[in-house]
Amino acid sequence: MTDLNYSEKVMDHFLHPRNVGEIPDASGIGNIGNPVCGDVMRMYIKVENDLIVDAKFKTFGCGAAISTSSMVTEMVKGKSIEEALLITNKAVAEALGGLPAVKLHCSVLAEQALKAALADYYRRNGRDPSAFEPKLETH
Numbered sequence: 001m002t003d004l005n006y007s008e009k010v011m012d013h014f015l016h017p018r019n020v021g022e023i024p025d026a027s028g029i030g031n032i033g034n035p036v037c038g039d040v041m042r043m044y045i046k047v048e049n050d051l052i053v054d055a056k057f058k059t060f061g062c063g064a065a066i067s068t069s070s071m072v073t074e075m076v077k078g079k080s081i082e083e084a085l086l087i088t089n090k091a092v093a094e095a096l097g098g099l100p101a102v103k104l105h106c107s108v109l110a111e112q113a114l115k116a117a118l119a120d121y122y123r124r125n126g127r128d129p130s131a132f133e134p135k136l137e138t139h
């Protein structure tokens with residue numbers, strides 16, 4: 001694994017992932033899969049007064065997928081919906097101290113799982129998520 005030069009932060013979030021699990025009364029749930037590598041993420045968000053008060057994930061995937069899921073759930077907590085929608089895969093990768101080029105798609109999966117959870121939240125509240133809804137959703 002060190003062959004790929006993972007940063008210390010990537011290794012830390014892989015070995016000690018934050019926010020693993022489910023939110024039983026989630027406000028939104030997003031499922032995203034990458035058809036090429038087969039990795040799958042499920043993201044849960046809890047929203048109160050338009051603020052994301054909690055986020056959890058379950059990822060069946062590679063180490064970078066686990067690290068980026070962990071980081072994105074940390075980044076999103078305490079943010080408004082509008083702020084959360086601005087979180088990019090690049091920001092997630094940067095927060096982890098960078099990712100090897102062949103692993104950047106794992107951070108895309110994390111961004112899209114978050115957007116899928118936000119889209120689910122929108123739909124549950126009668127709002128239209130089509131402007132940002134990801135296309136790789138699995139069910």
Ligand code: FES
Pocket residue numbers: 034037038039061062063064065103105106109
């Ligand atoms: Fe596909 Fe990491 S190898 S998400």
